[in-house]
Amino acid sequence: MLNLIGAILVLAAGTLAGFYQAHQFALRPRQLRELILALQRLETEISYGFTPLPDALERIGGGLKEPLKTLFIAASDYMSPDYGLSAEDSIRKALNMHWRRTSMKTAEKDVLDRLSGVLGTSDRQDQIKHIALAVGQLQHEEAAAREDQAKYEKMSKSLGLLIGALIVILIF
Structure with missing residues (x-):
């Protein structure tokens, strides 16, 4: 009886690990799309709104979902006089x-890291060009993420279950 419970737990753990990995493959393109839209809003704020960068980041962050919301708001907070x-x-x-x-x-972090060196330090047109370049690079990464999702999402689910079953077979 105890062996059966252990086998079920190992099988469930393997399956959950596979589903978690599949969920990560599904989340990446969504987060990239949200990041691209946020950068396009930042471009609009800079070009038409004449909004100071900390205020623009905070406003954009307020409209995002987690974890990007926290990222944008934290960047805005660090620009405050307190920091x-x-x-x-x-x-x-x-x-x-x-x-x-x-x-x-x-790769996406590197794009944002390079963009951070330009924001707030150059003129408006230069910032807009760099944001557009970053958006283009992120769109390329989004296409690659969608390909990865199509290839690996279903496989991760199946592989998690199969690895759990293999461990059960090897143990018993």
């Missing part, structure tokens, strides 16, 4: 603190 960080330092600090909560990879 006194530059735009580049505050965005990098927010990325380093909150990036692991996202399903995105380091």
Whole structure:
């Protein structure tokens, strides 16, 4: 009886691990799409709204879902007089603190890291060009993420169940 309960628990753990990995493959394209839309809103705020960068980041972050919401609001908070960080330092600090909560990879983080060096330090047109470049790179990453999702999402679910079954067979 105890062996049966143990086998069921091992099988359930393997299945849950597979479903978790499949969920990560599904989340990445959604988060990338949300990040692209947020950067496009930032571009609009900079070009037409004449909004200061901390206010724009806070406003954009307020309309996002977690974990990107926390990332944008934290970047805005770090630019406040309490912290006194530059735009580049505050965005990098927010990325380093909150990036692991996202399903995105380091390629997307690198795009935002490069963008942080330009925001708040150059003129409006230069910032708009760099945001457009970042959006283009993120769109490429989104296409790759959708391909990965199509390839690996179903396989991850099945593989989790099969690995759990293999462990049960090997143990018993």
